[in-house]
Amino acid sequence: MSGSTIGTLYKTTTWGESHGKAIGAVIDGCPAGLSLSEEDIQPYLDRRKPGQSRYTTKRNEDDLVQILSGVFEGKTTGTPISLMIRNSDQHSRDYADLKDVYRPGHADYGYDAKYGFRDYRGGGRSSGRETAARVMSGAVACKILSALGVSLLTWTESIGSVKISSFDPEQISLNPFCMPDAKAAGDAAALIETCMRNHDSAGGVLVCRISGFPAGAGDPVFDKLDAQLAKAVFSIGAVKGVEIGDGFSAASSYGSINNDPFCSVQDQMSDEADGILHRTDSAGQDSSSHSFRSSIRTASNHAGGILGGISTGNDILIRAAVKPTPSIAQTQRTVNKNGEEVSLSIHGRHDPVIVPRAAVVLESMAAVVLVATLLTGMRARMENLKAIYL
Amino acid sequence: MSGSTIGTLYKTTTWGESHGKAIGAVIDGCPAGLSLSEEDIQPYLDRRKPGQSRYTTKRNEDDLVQILSGVFEGKTTGTPISLMIRNSDQHSRDYADLKDVYRPGHADYGYDAKYGFRDYRGGGRSSGRETAARVMSGAVACKILSALGVSLLTWTESIGSVKISSFDPEQISLNPFCMPDAKAAGDAAALIETCMRNHDSAGGVLVCRISGFPAGAGDPVFDKLDAQLAKAVFSIGAVKGVEIGDGFSAASSYGSINNDPFCSVQDQMSDEADGILHRTDSAGQDSSSHSFRSSIRTASNHAGGILGGISTGNDILIRAAVKPTPSIAQTQRTVNKNGEEVSLSIHGRHDPVIVPRAAVVLESMAAVVLVATLLTGMRARMENLKAIYL
Amino acid sequence: MSGSTIGTLYKTTTWGESHGKAIGAVIDGCPAGLSLSEEDIQPYLDRRKPGQSRYTTKRNEDDLVQILSGVFEGKTTGTPISLMIRNSDQHSRDYADLKDVYRPGHADYGYDAKYGFRDYRGGGRSSGRETAARVMSGAVACKILSALGVSLLTWTESIGSVKISSFDPEQISLNPFCMPDAKAAGDAAALIETCMRNHDSAGGVLVCRISGFPAGAGDPVFDKLDAQLAKAVFSIGAVKGVEIGDGFSAASSYGSINNDPFCSVQDQMSDEADGILHRTDSAGQDSSSHSFRSSIRTASNHAGGILGGISTGNDILIRAAVKPTPSIAQTQRTVNKNGEEVSLSIHGRHDPVIVPRAAVVLESMAAVVLVATLLTGMRARMENLKAIYL
């Protein structure tokens, strides 16, 4: 209700402003007995880190995680894990002239309307920097999921108008756009170079695929698994649309096509040769990690692994639309806090495209929801209760 | 966490199965002093009611609301409002042969995987019938919003491949598809006739526009207004995608275009002649109801009324993709609970397209979130606290 | 936050006013697969029912429970269980003259100050009648606990100044005061007869003992098990004090005495001969039902089964102070809503002592918290997660 906490059984609270002393996350509800160190978390922060290519901001944020609590002798104790990153390399003076002006595409005006004033340095609390705190919690969630045989893979499906047309997972880490298609990545580079020359910016679409997630997790009605994923992903500042499975394409399909036939796992294997990912046909599902009990799956996966809010055991597929970076150097028209029209040209070091750095944020939000879902789901049956307490 | 409650300050809990004795909603946190009677709620249920055209199920559900608590001498008391609809016209025997079979596109398998067994009659708890309970709460929320000068309008943007190409709000209630374009409605009728002949079904896209909602409402970070709306809308069973404002289109736009310039209200008026709704260019925003204090708006509205999770005072625009009705009479391939492959042909009375009946459900979910947001937002400033308590 | 819901994983929402059409409870999160019928719940309502002796109100409330949802073929489905009691025998006219007057000891004034007006018939929402809804949820919780080997016993320790001095559990159901001491029950009857002659009322102290509850349940810090029990018990309108274990007596003890030595179960057996219940020394703990894994207990039980907010596996002991019934026929001095002093004599049918009817309410609140605690506790360790999902 105060906005900075997500989850109930696996609860993450983030704090900190872009140009404050530090940012952090507190994870409450991580099960005890997970081995955890800074080395488990740092690689996730590094995926989000700026300055890794000429297409991201030159800001130099080291983003070194410190674990302040909740881990003892290398293992989680079940008590809150406090994670902190000290801020550095802050050019607060870059922002002084933005104090009274509302940047288009940013939350400045909303914060003033809500709170009466705001920390205007680099967006303050509404800065994308806050997502570093989410990534720390996501890294812990991913480690829990991994211990349960669940894996996540996130890639860029499009940058501006450039879409992938092939799917090679190896490629994702080999280009600055996290695209599983080397040719598309080259085209994206050209598109972003043009943006940079025009002092403009671009957006794109990200996909996160979760494999090995058990069937029967998620809650009915308001807390459906897809609803929780949608909320978590939409809470990333730049996201303007979310789809599960076929998403908007399903709206123009037919029941006879969109319905995924149930089958036994053996049957599913052979069907997969057809390719099941919608639109791009670029990503098959990796069923090799299904280690759970049920042998029932669906032959196709238009539903994206969730029906009626509950997982089916198939891969979960989430697509997120990321808008173009709102901070651009072009002169823009806006108003100041007195409602007077002013011209604005935003200086400083901004990403011409935020999409590749947002990939690990999307993955983190998904992981945080999935862990919570598994923790909650344990209590659905009397027999589980009896198994633990009798 | 148990799934059937949404909201904190304006909290709605629904209960009931498709073929149980009754379904209901309990609203806790409705402010005291709102005049309320069954007559305020019934028209919303009637919009959702089946049997209104040849394109919806022939099931005859009267869906008469009873207020059981929370209203005294015609006004809400601030205590829980219990609303109930007795079920009737239940053909439970239609479902007996579905007991052990997993209908494609339905939650049957997920419920069995989660709970070990399920009420198989008409989908039980996962039935679309549950949404009647949401609509009762939505009707109350809409009345609160109306008292604050906020209005909601919901229409169908597409049925299958048929999209609207003009926007006449008068038309919405004049055709069975809730389309603001008479010609498109005619084309949709032809498409659905074909579906019916083929024992098939179609989906579509709904849009909800909220006008008059104040700037500065919504919370930062995880509880962003768009995140909460997305969750609420995604919790409607058939929804597979949600967009705010330009949604996925924003991903292929540029910052220089997608950024909405701030302006004073006067400037906004003249800009509106250009038409601001993305894609269809069919729906301008109705700024006549803006009665709030701020005179700042954005000239265009690609953002759909929300930036950084906080409302801007512009119209809020939500789009939802609704999948084709999964219950179709065509023979489908699936498995039973033993994993054995079986053929299935679903009899009974099913909607060839659920989209028009879902419009009021979408509107209800939006209203429920918006009321909660306004109630929460009251506490953002010390000066508001002082105004009420000093 | 809106007040009528308790719990997260086992969530109970109550609704209804004293003189409205009905009252009810919705339980969300009951595990699937528990056999449940009205016959499981009715006996709990009957323990709370008025008119059972000359010492309780003569109001004739049948209080017949109806299960409206959540049970299919005799078993809980995991979806919301809606429970309802139709109101009857309402003498609303008894209350018309209380419309503008604030009854001492009642919530009338607070409701007006908060909501601006109130349903004044029989206390409306603040009536003790609301507790019938709690008892319905408590009955379900008790059935879950029973399946896990946990049992609850509740008795009256004192009525006014009359305290028990012996403990015979057989006696509890044999006298109208739920006292485990026949002589004390006789003295209590005399005390209440005097109250009735004086148009006055009395209070008392209740004790609830939970046996067989496993060690290691409950959460640290703010959600300690004792804190959650205290909240639940204090939410019963007439309760003014709560103790766990020795309670206020511990404050005047010494560490060397108050510390309960840990021992193995065998050692505990012999120690119990000493009698461990504080103050009255009247109730030993029933360790025969300890069926959980650990063989560690404490030799004495000053702590009342909870240390650091987490259960120790010993009996949990809760004491609650119940104030005298505020509705008395004596003339009382008060003010009306204009602040003018008035005399008030409350007619109608009121309990001279509410304590015995409150026993099952206390037991219900404890049960509701304990079920929630067990459901939550399942997720504390990675190994539990792995056991269920791998």
Add this chain to the structure above:
Amino acid sequence: MSGSTIGTLYKTTTWGESHGKAIGAVIDGCPAGLSLSEEDIQPYLDRRKPGQSRYTTKRNEDDLVQILSGVFEGKTTGTPISLMIRNSDQHSRDYADLKDVYRPGHADYGYDAKYGFRDYRGGGRSSGRETAARVMSGAVACKILSALGVSLLTWTESIGSVKISSFDPEQISLNPFCMPDAKAAGDAAALIETCMRNHDSAGGVLVCRISGFPAGAGDPVFDKLDAQLAKAVFSIGAVKGVEIGDGFSAASSYGSINNDPFCSVQDQMSDEADGILHRTDSAGQDSSSHSFRSSIRTASNHAGGILGGISTGNDILIRAAVKPTPSIAQTQRTVNKNGEEVSLSIHGRHDPVIVPRAAVVLESMAAVVLVATLLTGMRARMENLKAIYL
């Protein structure tokens, strides 16, 4: 649910272990525009600080607060306030021999039963040190309350068997026991000296009185104001009992005495000469700060300022029983984690009585609940909503 967060609109999350790197609190939902600096918080920490007299532990904890976020240009921004204290002076080696042993009166065994292992250094997460984090949030809450004319005063009513018999608020800060009675403080000193010689410890009773709190705040049914206060106070590790107003004394009173007559404020003034605090008659209520609108109060205050869970505008009175410090140097009998009986003598530096240091913790928990209550209460009426949004 994970235990380390309290509140919804004013939400406090604490983290940290006794011997970890740091401890901290994150406050989410503090209204914007409150002036705040470390200087506002440090005095509250200093009241809790050890080493202030010969009757508290000699541990040297500086407990210097750092504000890491949420404050900009000296004012709260409405975003999370992260507060941290670096740990120092840790004698972890004092605890190595406690690794496998369950200290009587401590949470050691419960943590092992729940989590499988624990941070055994100084109690880890279950250490009283965690309360320093609560005090930081309490200090902020007290500043908010102060701006609304609400003040809190906390004192010691008894230490072991020594009770106060007079009430001079000036005295509270003049003796090491926070007693408003110099003579009782002297007797308490003698009692504690005896404890120290015996390697034993004592407990006591604390009272917190809140003045100036408006009528009409608090929620009905499960979230009653007294229920929320009871939970918050019971969440302090050493608390074993809580009373509101007359508490357990009410149970042996009569309705005709226990009912507080309503009156207008003028009448109340003259009644107060009689003295209204129960039992000790030592603390009158300070009505001079009642600055709220209503002129209705009660003449006596047996109810302790709350009826039906809602504030009456009278002083709120909370009493808490604090058990004797469980860490004592006397040899105690207990078991190790294998269930083998062992002798234990706890070395290190422990408080012979924790009561005076707990006073500010009690006050903090009350303040945190009261701020949340006021924030929530703003939304009870349609007219308040309209006042802010129209």
